[in-house]
Amino acid sequence: MTEHNIPIIILSDEDDDEGDFLRSHNDSSVLIVETERNDADVSKHIEELDEDLAITYSQTATVLPHARYDCTLAFCRAEQDVSGPLQDNAKHCDQCFCYICDKLASTCELWTIPGICHCNAHKHSVYWKALRDKSLMGFLHELNFTFDPLDMDSDLRLAETSLQKFAGSLAMKYATFLLGFESPNHSANCRCTCHRNNNSNTQSQTIGCKGCYQHHFKMLEYDYTVVSQHIKMFLNEAMKGNPKACVVMLLGAIKLFVSHTTPGIIQAANTVSETVSKLLWRFMTKVWTILVGFDFSGSFIKQLETFYHKLPRPSNCTLPKSLSVLPWDDPLLSAVMKGQNITGERQAKGRRHQVLFEPLVVIQARVCKLQQQNKYRELARYLKVVKSINNPTLQRMKDLVPLYLCKDGDYSGAVCHMLSLMPGATCHASRLTPQQFRAYLRILTSGHAPDVAQEFDAGNGHMIIPDPLLSTKWTPIEGSNSFKMIEVLKFALRVLDCNTIVFADSETWVYLLSVVSSNFTTPDGVPVGAFYAEPDVTYQTVTRDAASAILEELTTTSRIQIPKAFERGYPDQARLLLATQALVLRIFHSQLKPILGIIMCFKFNRWALRWFFYSLLVRPDVLHYLLCCLLEELSDERYQLLQRKWSETEHSLVAYFLCMYFWENSMVLDLNTYPTNSLLATWNEWPNLLQKNVKSCI
Numbered sequence: 001m002t003e004h005n006i007p008i009i010i011l012s013d014e015d016d017d018e019g020d021f022l023r024s025h026n027d028s029s030v031l032i033v034e035t036e037r038n039d040a041d042v043s044k045h046i047e048e049l050d051e052d053l054a055i056t057y058s059q060t061a062t063v064l065p066h067a068r069y070d071c072t073l074a075f076c077r078a079e080q081d082v083s084g085p086l087q088d089n090a091k092h093c094d095q096c097f098c099y100i101c102d103k104l105a106s107t108c109e110l111w112t113i114p115g116i117c118h119c120n121a122h123k124h125s126v127y128w129k130a131l132r133d134k135s136l137m138g139f140l141h142e143l144n145f146t147f148d149p150l151d152m153d154s155d156l157r158l159a160e161t162s163l164q165k166f167a168g169s170l171a172m173k174y175a176t177f178l179l180g181f182e183s184p185n186h187s188a189n190c191r192c193t194c195h196r197n198n199n200s201n202t203q204s205q206t207i208g209c210k211g212c213y214q215h216h217f218k219m220l221e222y223d224y225t226v227v228s229q230h231i232k233m234f235l236n237e238a239m240k241g242n243p244k245a246c247v248v249m250l251l252g253a254i255k256l257f258v259s260h261t262t263p264g265i266i267q268a269a270n271t272v273s274e275t276v277s278k279l280l281w282r283f284m285t286k287v288w289t290i291l292v293g294f295d296f297s298g299s300f301i302k303q304l305e306t307f308y309h310k311l312p313r314p315s316n317c318t319l320p321k322s323l324s325v326l327p328w329d330d331p332l333l334s335a336v337m338k339g340q341n342i343t344g345e346r347q348a349k350g351r352r353h354q355v356l357f358e359p360l361v362v363i364q365a366r367v368c369k370l371q372q373q374n375k376y377r378e379l380a381r382y383l384k385v386v387k388s389i390n391n392p393t394l395q396r397m398k399d400l401v402p403l404y405l406c407k408d409g410d411y412s413g414a415v416c417h418m419l420s421l422m423p424g425a426t427c428h429a430s431r432l433t434p435q436q437f438r439a440y441l442r443i444l445t446s447g448h449a450p451d452v453a454q455e456f457d458a459g460n461g462h463m464i465i466p467d468p469l470l471s472t473k474w475t476p477i478e479g480s481n482s483f484k485m486i487e488v489l490k491f492a493l494r495v496l497d498c499n500t501i502v503f504a505d506s507e508t509w510v511y512l513l514s515v516v517s518s519n520f521t522t523p524d525g526v527p528v529g530a531f532y533a534e535p536d537v538t539y540q541t542v543t544r545d546a547a548s549a550i551l552e553e554l555t556t557t558s559r560i561q562i563p564k565a566f567e568r569g570y571p572d573q574a575r576l577l578l579a580t581q582a583l584v585l586r587i588f589h590s591q592l593k594p595i596l597g598i599i600m601c602f603k604f605n606r607w608a609l610r611w612f613f614y615s616l617l618v619r620p621d622v623l624h625y626l627l628c629c630l631l632e633e634l635s636d637e638r639y640q641l642l643q644r645k646w647s648e649t650e651h652s653l654v655a656y657f658l659c660m661y662f663w664e665n666s667m668v669l670d671l672n673t674y675p676t677n678s679l680l681a682t683w684n685e686w687p688n689l690l691q692k693n694v695k696s697c698i
Helices: 021-027 126-137 154-179 202-207 210-216 225-238 243-257 266-293 298-309 331-337 360-372 376-385 391-398 401-407 411-419 434-446 485-498 500-504 506-516 537-557 571-589 596-600 606-616 620-635 637-644 648-663 676-681 688-697
Strands: 345-347 353-355 448-450 474-476 518-521 527-529
Touching (some): 225 243, 331 376, 401 448, 411 485, 434 448, 434 485, 434 518, 506 518, 506 596, 571 606
Antiparallel strands (some): 518 527
């Protein structure tokens, strides 16, 4: 019943003995709509047929557009008869549409043409249905796309029109390419009589002789550049459109150019083959990116998979045999993202063993998508377990897992991942560069992290993976908890123990000492130094022994255990002395320069500099080397400008370190040998403030 209790009468679309009312209604192309009426016209008489049904009103229905076979006019069915109109099939009403052309029967030019006869078409025939599908899908049908004609929306129509236009223009470009061109630079030296005789007539020069016949052939060359540029232009145009239309256009275009080759010269054929292969990868990179980035229906993906599986492939093609793009709701992928599966593998009952394996480009596309959504925890979980055939590139992506964990606020997880030994490989911390290591120290102490971004190179379709740890743009980490300084120091010492490149870098030691002797690190990554009270001499002596024991255990077992008693009483001072003792062992290991930056790290805690000096006293040769380095740096032009900017405190600090060489009785300095004689010779040439501080100390 309607709102006014007015029933709508529905008529069957055709006379079908085997059907029933409901099926006839659902299959019908006829819709019945009532016209407006006045309530006064409604009959007041109600005839009760039974207690549940009553006819209150009836009127003539308005017939909407419909297929000819659904018309009330008689229609004769046949599986495939195009000899001429069957019985009254040629007749039609004003609302009859051609089943094949999808336009009014009165305007169909092939309605009664013998051999075609669209008036006989109906949906219950395999022949007529296939003909309609071909007509509706147009060029997509010729390319062997298997979409359901009912799914031909505006996006697929756009793709069909664009592909048909591109097919024509590409065919013209390729035909011109196949003609080749004669190289203007090609010439052959011929010793035959007709070419040696400069007085010979033009005809003899043109015809030549049997001895030089081979030199009269035209040498053709082939340049595929124009064709490839045309294909790239289509790619750029396709990428501007709707994702659904774009992915169909890209796959259809691959079908059109993937079989291109070159006649004749092997070298030219190889060049074309390589170009086609690069174009193929570039197009498929875009396809994979779109499939990952947009939520398409399962049926649409299945149709694309069927088309892709039938694509011809060049002999040198290394593309996977299927699209290999798991939907985001795939059970295994979804379980990994949620943290319910930490191996990336599963054995379902009655099914084969499943491993999370995807093409590298698909992995890169997922990484980009998750980065855009700021889903760093899910991204880290995914990269930990996903597998691909391109291990080096995938490894570089996996190396960013600690950064993603940091951006999610999971500092402990990031540190643990970096220091964990991977099966068959070294730990991630051993591969850090000094710049990356300092970036992680900055993250752990400042609560800020660099922005991460990946993009495709428009030239070759490959992913550009800049090192985000070297980015200049850093943003706060939302919801992050502070990481204890002792944990930062333990992480740093373990990295220095397993990474020889970081261990040897002087700038890294400067930054580490600055971090441990500061209260906090600014968002710009600058540690803000702090003054720590000087502990008593006994504490310093005990701490030196304890620090040496801690570092010795780290060296021999790769584990670091810091007793709680180590920080008792002077926690800040204990951390600074432990880092300083690690520096002492570093200097004992091999030469370390420049040294000025190291000394400046102690400007807020001069007592720690003295502790550093006396820790080195067991190796006079090392102290002698440091003095040489310091004097060379003070006289180096590169440091002159820096010294002019020093404060009185910094000048005083350097002077204090120099004077310790004279104060210590066990330190023997020969006045006639370098560096003592050099120090005396340049005594009056030092910057005034530094010279003044040295003289006042002595």
